[in-house]
Amino acid sequence: MNTADNVVEMRSISKGFNGVSVLKDVGFDVRKGEVHALAGGNGAGKSTLMKILQGVYQTDAGEIRIGGKPAAINSIQDAKAAGIGMVFQEFSLVPSLTVAQNIFLGVEPLGRGGLIDDRAAVKRAREVFSEMEVHVDPRAEVSRLGTAYWQLTEIAKALAQNAQVLIMDEPTASLARHESEALFELIDRLKGRGISIIYISHRMDEVYRLADRITILRDGRHLLTKPLTDVTPEQIVEGIVGKKIEGELSYRARDRESYDRSPLLEVRGLNAGHRVRDVSFALRPGEILGLAGLMGSGRTELARALFGIDKLDSGEVLLRGKKVKLASPQQAIDAGIALIPEDRRAQGLVLEHSVQENLLLPLLGQIQRGPLLDGAKGKALSSLLIKRFAVKVAHPHRPVRLLSGGNQQKVVIAKWLGTDPDILILDEPTAGVDIGTKSEILDMIRELASAGKAVIVISSEYPELLAVSDRVLVLKDGSIIRDIPLREIADEEYLQLAVQGV
Amino acid sequence: MSKANTIMPGDTAASRNFGSMLKELDWRRYVIYIGFVVVFLFFAILLRDQGFLSPNNLLNIFRQTATITVIAVGMTYVIACAEIDLSVGSVAGLSSVCSAMALSHWGLVPGILAGLAVGLVVGSLNGALVSLLGIPSFLVTLGMLGIAVGVAQWITASAPQPILNDTFNLVFGSGNFGPVPGLVVWSAIFVAIGAVVLNRTKFGRQVLATGGNRNAAEFTGINTKRIKFQVLLISGTVASVAGMLYAGRLQSGRFQWGSGDELSAIAAVILGGPSLFGGFGSIIGTLFGALLIGLINNGLILAGLDSSQQQVVRGAIIILAVALARKK
Ligand SMILES: Nc1ncnc2c1ncn2[C@@H]1O[C@H](COP(=O)(O)OP(=O)(O)OP(=O)(O)O)[C@@H](O)[C@H]1O
Numbered sequence: 001m002n003t004a005d006n007v008v009e010m011r012s013i014s015k016g017f018n019g020v021s022v023l024k025d026v027g028f029d030v031r032k033g034e035v036h037a038l039a040g041g042n043g044a045g046k047s048t049l050m051k052i053l054q055g056v057y058q059t060d061a062g063e064i065r066i067g068g069k070p071a072a073i074n075s076i077q078d079a080k081a082a083g084i085g086m087v088f089q090e091f092s093l094v095p096s097l098t099v100a101q102n103i104f105l106g107v108e109p110l111g112r113g114g115l116i117d118d119r120a121a122v123k124r125a126r127e128v129f130s131e132m133e134v135h136v137d138p139r140a141e142v143s144r145l146g147t148a149y150w151q152l153t154e155i156a157k158a159l160a161q162n163a164q165v166l167i168m169d170e171p172t173a174s175l176a177r178h179e180s181e182a183l184f185e186l187i188d189r190l191k192g193r194g195i196s197i198i199y200i201s202h203r204m205d206e207v208y209r210l211a212d213r214i215t216i217l218r219d220g221r222h223l224l225t226k227p228l229t230d231v232t233p234e235q236i237v238e239g240i241v242g243k244k245i246e247g248e249l250s251y252r253a254r255d256r257e258s259y260d261r262s263p264l265l266e267v268r269g270l271n272a273g274h275r276v277r278d279v280s281f282a283l284r285p286g287e288i289l290g291l292a293g294l295m296g297s298g299r300t301e302l303a304r305a306l307f308g309i310d311k312l313d314s315g316e317v318l319l320r321g322k323k324v325k326l327a328s329p330q331q332a333i334d335a336g337i338a339l340i341p342e343d344r345r346a347q348g349l350v351l352e353h354s355v356q357e358n359l360l361l362p363l364l365g366q367i368q369r370g371p372l373l374d375g376a377k378g379k380a381l382s383s384l385l386i387k388r389f390a391v392k393v394a395h396p397h398r399p400v401r402l403l404s405g406g407n408q409q410k411v412v413i414a415k416w417l418g419t420d421p422d423i424l425i426l427d428e429p430t431a432g433v434d435i436g437t438k439s440e441i442l443d444m445i446r447e448l449a450s451a452g453k454a455v456i457v458i459s460s461e462y463p464e465l466l467a468v469s470d471r472v473l474v475l476k477d478g479s480i481i482r483d484i485p486l487r488e489i490a491d492e493e494y495l496q497l498a499v500q501g502v
Numbered sequence: 503m504s505k506a507n508t509i510m511p512g513d514t515a516a517s518r519n520f521g522s523m524l525k526e527l528d529w530r531r532y533v534i535y536i537g538f539v540v541v542f543l544f545f546a547i548l549l550r551d552q553g554f555l556s557p558n559n560l561l562n563i564f565r566q567t568a569t570i571t572v573i574a575v576g577m578t579y580v581i582a583c584a585e586i587d588l589s590v591g592s593v594a595g596l597s598s599v600c601s602a603m604a605l606s607h608w609g610l611v612p613g614i615l616a617g618l619a620v621g622l623v624v625g626s627l628n629g630a631l632v633s634l635l636g637i638p639s640f641l642v643t644l645g646m647l648g649i650a651v652g653v654a655q656w657i658t659a660s661a662p663q664p665i666l667n668d669t670f671n672l673v674f675g676s677g678n679f680g681p682v683p684g685l686v687v688w689s690a691i692f693v694a695i696g697a698v699v700l701n702r703t704k705f706g707r708q709v710l711a712t713g714g715n716r717n718a719a720e721f722t723g724i725n726t727k728r729i730k731f732q733v734l735l736i737s738g739t740v741a742s743v744a745g746m747l748y749a750g751r752l753q754s755g756r757f758q759w760g761s762g763d764e765l766s767a768i769a770a771v772i773l774g775g776p777s778l779f780g781g782f783g784s785i786i787g788t789l790f791g792a793l794l795i796g797l798i799n800n801g802l803i804l805a806g807l808d809s810s811q812q813q814v815v816r817g818a819i820i821i822l823a824v825a826l827a828r829k830k
């Protein structure tokens with residue numbers, strides 16, 4: 001294999017934070033015009049490796065070569081100049097500016113007299129979008145656009161600066177299904193134009209759909225790099241997790257007879273905001289209810305209404321047959337409801353606070369002694385939760401921001417399960433979570449139901465829904481259009497059609 | 503599934519590796535203490551002949567810093583909650599005036615109650631406007647700063663209101679508890695309560711969580727509107743106590759008392775804590791921030807600088823300290 005084909009070559013990269021080694025002697029290369037999947041468990045070091053390539057972090061040892069020549073990448077500017085572009089997981093756009101202004105932020109085309117020529121910017125932005133074969137209005141203010149457009153703007157921004165390599169870190173995490181499909185087509189076109197793409201994802205179907213080669217990292221070490229034609233999905237899963245996982249996505253029957261008594265939760269004629277319309281359903285103890293629907297179908301809004309975040313316009317909610325008022329999250333929590341929100345960074349965690357503080361936040365009542373909090377008790381409780389949910393954390397007193405995405409998600413789940421709720425609502429509980437952790441989370445959900453709790457799972461991934469739900473409600477435009485017991489769902493396709501309302 | 507609230511004793515994973523903890527120790531967090539010691543030693547050597555180290559002078563520093571310290575304790579809560587309170591200085595002034603007027607008309611207890619009432623009313627107004635109407639606290643309290651000063655000036659026709667009640671003067675500022683000046687006792691009480699409440703109570707945690715990520719706090723069942731209301735109420739009330747400390751120490755109520763203190767208090771909080779953007783707060787840090795400012799003021803006076811030079815040097819030292827303490 002000729003190394004000259006490599007647009008990017010990273011050799012013997014090592015990186016540690018505060019003496020904790022995160023990457024150990026990792027090699028990674030990308031060829032021109034290939035989609036190279038980067039896989040590995042949560043905390044394996046994927047994002048860190050890419051941040052080194054982008055100039056966010058500097059490597060402790062090893063070398064980076066770009067286009068065959070050694071390159072010193074000490075800042076994001078260096079990386080940009082070397083043709084490395086990034087589609088940030090946390091978008092790096094200025095919401096109050098227009099699409100075109102964002103694309104040329106810092107490199108604005110200048111007109112006569114050295115003033116910014118906005119018209120030229122719009123024109124060039126149009127050219128970039130038409131090369132990408134997508135329709136985005138360059139004059140639209142970014143804050144008015146949906147996440148899919150933000151991502152397109154990010155990609156255009158990188159392309160406008162002549163990026164030869166695009167790094168995409170879990171790009172479909174915030175996209176609806178048809179938006180993901182549009183992104184995949186765009187990736188195919190970019191590849192056709194000789195642009196290389198490094199694609200980080202926990203979803204196997206995406207990796208197989210897109211990638212030419214795959215590199216797997218495990219615990220900061222390079223495990224393998226192979227063409228996708230040479231590896232089986234089982235081998236990849238085993239490589240990522242470090243052990244065989246079987247049937248994590250197949251439904252397992254539970255003994256539910258002992259629980260099928262009167263409903264734990266009953267919702268009657270619920271209306272809230274624009275997106276919850278006349279919703280009625282009942283949930284029994286020990287039952288797992290899946291909520292399926294397109295993005296914007298009102299699944300999240302229903303969860304928010306049940307958790308007391310959004311005001312109910314009409315309808316009633318009964319817990320164990322008794323009417324309850326759910327006017328605030330506190331009331332919902334007191335009633336025994338917990339919500340694991342869809343956006344862990346914005347809604348689930350105080351990122352700058354420590355893991356321990358985040359875990360204890362809903363549990364402060366439990367660790368009080370008189371008016372004061374009991375420090376020792378808090379510490380014991382948080383390390384118990386960390387152990388029970390196998391959160392990989394070097395130090396519980398360091399900010400939760402420093403954990404990898406999957407471990408952050410575990411912290412959110414752990415924090416809520418600490419309150420021992422009767423009804424658990426999980427909104428996209430496995431977003432950004434690796435395959436091993438995903439099967440752990442699904443097991444956890446099954447276990448909770450077996451313990452007599454009632455669970456509502458919202459997910460855009462059909463295999464996952466079918467793996468845990470006993471019953472699936474399909475929402476469309478805020479209303480329940482189908483209520484299907486699992487045994488009637490033949491396969492994924494059946495569910496997909498039901499969601500589309502066919 | 504085992505219950506989460508069964509506590510397992512003796513988990514030592516966190517305390518295992520002391521050596522690596524020491525290495526991870528973030529010295530930036532302690533810059534205020536280091537700065538305090540450095541400035542103290544600097545003045546101690548430079549000004550040894552001007553009596554900087556005399557017990558009397560040291561007590562003086564404490565005495566002069568007391569009101570700022572008290573105000574800054576309240577401000578720490580506000581800033582930890584990602585808000586700001588610019589009205590504290592003028593609340594102190596208005597409280598000193600109301601307290602003095604009520605004292606001369608109705609006596610001791612009504613005087614104290616009148617002073618406190620100023621803080622409670624202004625604090626509640628600030629809190630209600632910020633949390634219920636969602637107006638940024640910067641604007642609300644900026645407006646309130648003007649209103650409070652204006653009212654204080656108006657009702658007194660700009661005249662000082664002398665306080666002849668000895669008990670009041672003794673308790674609020676002029677007296678001593680044994681060898682310890684009363685003002686020092688007052689700041690010690692506020693710092694102690696403030697630190698315990700912020701670090702060791704549910705309320706304190708909820709303030710920090712609200713300031714750190716309001717959305718996540720809301721999703722965790724914290725009534726963030728109420729928390730925002732409460733911190734502004736606390737800040738106003740604490741400022742009104744500081745106003746009475748001015749009144750007692752200077753034995754009069756005057757609309758100018760406390761003017762500009764909001765900036766010193768904010769500086770003290772920022773010197774002692776890591777962020778203006780909320781989520782963090784350290785009352786002990788705030789205390790040292792206030793003391794550092796007092797130390798600098800005192801040292802510069804002893805060094806014979808006039809007040810314009812003092813302002814320049816003080817500003818430069820504060821910027822330097824914050825620059826050293828900033829996060830990378
Ligand atoms: N700035 C930092 N300081 C300390 N530790 C860090 C820092 N950044 C990352 N880490 C640690 O490095 C490890 C690798 O993290 P990284 O984010 O690269 O994982 P990842 O493979 O991207 O995981 P995920 O799939 O969950 O996103 C984690 O254990 C994380 O806690």
Ligand SMILES: [Mg+2]
Nearest residue numbers: 046047404405
């Ligand atoms: Mg990552």
